[in-house]
Amino acid sequence: MTKHIVKAEAQEQPKRRPAARVGLTAAEMGASQREISVSEFFTKNRHLLGFDNPRKALLTAVKEAVDNALDACEEAGILPEVLIKVEVVPVNGVKPPPAQATRFRVTVVDYGPGIVREQIPRIFAKLLYGSKFHRLRMSRGQQGIGISAAGMYGQLTTGKPVEIISRTGEKSPAHYFEVQINTKTNEPRILEKKQIEWENHRGTQVSIEMEGRYQKGRASVDEYVELTAIANPHVKLVYVNPDGETKVYPRTFNELPVHPREIKPHPYGIEFGILLKMLHDTKSHWLSGFLASDFSRVSPRVAEEICTKANISPKKRPRDIMGPEAEALYKAIQSTKIMAPPTSCISPIGEKAILTGLYKQIKGDFYTAVTRPPAVYRGNPFIIEAGIAYGRGPQQGVEEKRKVPLAEGEAGDKETELARVIRYANRVPLLYQQSACSTFQAALDTSWRNYGISQSKGAMPAGPMVIFIHMASVWVPFTSESKEAVADYDEIRKEIKLALQECGRRLGIFLKRKEHAKSEFHRRNIFELYIEEVVEACKRLKDGKLAAEKLKSQLFKIAMKRTGGEKTDEILGKKGGPEGLPDSIIVTAEGVEGDIPALQEPLAGEPEAAAPESPAPAAAAPAVELELPLALPPAKPAQAKKAAPAPKKAKASKKKPAPKRAKR
């Protein structure tokens, strides 16, 4: 941001210069030059923060408030529970329907640690104020602009202050604040503060009234909440949308993410200007001490080495190093071999948690997740995680569809649905600028055809597929301040591709198995279906004079004899149902073979715990959850499945024909 402001100032001067000829003196010019406050700057450049249009503004406000709430809870070691409420604000006493409303109130409540009274105004009504900017540790927010910018946007569009209630514990009182931002000075203006009664023992509630537009679909608040639930299965989310409907996203993973540790900057990641500032600000008296203590992965020996390379005495006072010497030092740092930064500062979501999140929110037949080992770009450690949810899941609709006979040409109809990519940076869903994002590019780059998924050139792979990509880092390189797309660093893209390839490989195995099972089923069914037809045709040919049942049973007998008989039945049965696979499987790093046991771990306890808590709407696939316990002992679902298509078989014959499998 500093950059932008500098630019803004720089632009003003050359403009004024030609004017000087008209008669402005340097003094006059000087008089018109003054500082631009950050708040003023953003008032004019709100798009930089994601408030470019009313629909996006509503989303950004929700997003910033939720990010803050989750960060606060996690930092305090509390499993987060967040209530999100978006309401229509009546204009002139009339409350328009949500789709037409232009004014909303966004309220976000968490049951986290709360905020001490003194800090409240500054956190919510001062830009660039916060705890996250100066440290190198993974968190959702990075710069300390978000929530105050949302408040400022509300203030600009409605003139209403931000309302905050916060309480730090049962024994402390709850504080109510109404604050606004002074856009000239970037200081908070407190309009109202008082102690109030609050039903929550602790936590924070922030409420902003603002102009906005509520529209469902892509990049909506609804999608944001859903995606947040996927990547944060340890969070319980309750979302009340403007239609007044409540959606509960229950917690499905009862572990807090590992608390990321704060690290010092890695020497490779800093820029020259920052090095100068650090040299100036350090508490160390010696250069070697400064290098060893202010950076990570710089041991005294490495510090010596850098000093020697730069040809500067290790005992020189850091403050005195400037100009050419500083440049030499910077070069020496870059050319010295230094260990990669520690990765304890990053806390990945984890494969199990991703699986749980995907499983809970997205219907599918197959889920997989991969967490890559840490990697580094520009001295910043990062971790890439990827996941895939594939398939449509066990649908009720399918049965109805089958009843409709297919018309000519319909048999070849293929779904042209393309994969959907859901992107995250530090657990925050990214909803805009998809094509500018490194993650999206990496997904395009991956050769999905290798895994049996069709993909036309320059397009996403085709199929009922959701691709999950998460980048966790102390500093995610966004392409803009509104944090919508990850910048395209080679190192990052490479890691994403590796993760996707691993996911793709597992999906390929799954698809192949499914295909195989399908063809087995097909074979065993062919004769059953065709015998019926052939016998009917014979009967008509013989003008009805035919012992059809007898012919049928004779043919069944031959089919049986020629295709391996009941043995094949057994083999097929053991594989579980007509598809040969349970409705959902999860492939984990442990391999494909252990798919069913692996399912139990993240899920077995969860659905039961969650079920009474969340009635109907939240669980995306309640039916799936019910079926899962069945999948535990591998033999049972097979029997259940067999029983289902029974009537047809009973009618046909007691014995079933089986495919040729055993013989081939």
Next chain:
Amino acid sequence: MKTKAKGSVASRLIGLADLVIEAAERGKDPTINIPVRALSNVKFNEARGIIEMGANKQARSFFNVGMAKKFMQTMLVGDALAELQRGELTTSLREIYYRAKHTLQDSHENTFDNQNESDPIIEDLEVALAALREELHVRAENAGTIVGPLVLVDDGDRVDCAKMGKGGYSVPSIVEPDYVEISKCTADFVLLVEKGTQWNRLAEDKFWKKYNCVLLTGNGQPPRGVRRLARRLHDEKKLPVYVLVDNDPWGYYIYSVVKQGSINLAFESQRMAIPTAKFIGLSSLDPETYGLPRNVGIKLNEKDVSRAKELLNYPWFQKKPWQREIRRMLSSGLKYELDALASKDFQYLTKKYLPKKLKDRDWLD
């Protein structure tokens, strides 16, 4: 004769059911043997000058995963054909497709997905049951036209093909004596034209009147009705048959089908082929002889070239003049449409080209 043939075809169709029943009775896999309809199973009988079907047969078994569906489809088509016999109806290929199409019980699979699946099965049954398509009561569209000094009797109606205006009489797909009788013909020869457009030109110019001939077209590859009618005129009225086609590999093949019969319907050759038919044009020599400029030629595309090379290998194209003819086209790299003659004059075909050809007896055998 009519009823006798019908009875035997019907019983042959019912034989399909008996085949299944007998096999089932003995615990065997029901199998239909179908003569192979491919180049590998045709022989060129040089003495007779026609393509004949070989003895290779393909077994179509029910309990074979790869053939089960086809077997089932064969039974369904057989059933539909038997229904035609019983009802004394004729029908089209497409209607048979619809008649036999339905969704398999308890599934979303159709017996036939499109007509491309049922058409070959009808041909399979033709050869397997040694029944002609007419005998199976399957007709094609009336895709041919005839005009000339002859009188036909169709369903008892007298059709004077000299009084059919410019449009001509539409040749039915079944022209067996039972259906169409040639009651009178005073023409000297038959001219079979590939393209309807050129046929129109000749009909409009009353070419047939001036040269006393029968003008026939099949609009591309002539359908069975046209071929059969030409053959009957040749047999019954001793008329020579001349074939006028485009100068490209497809034109050559059309000529060869008229003359020797086709690979696919080799079993029909003895009924349809006219071994003495002559190729009157367009020959690859004609552009030179008649001064057609290069710019009305069309560059041979890859398909044309590979098709021409295939023709070079067919036993019935082995005569020296034919090898020369095809090679000349290949080396020129160009093909010519009949329509290109219009570059000289709209009536060039009627007034100059054909008269000269006939006068010079300039044709290939």
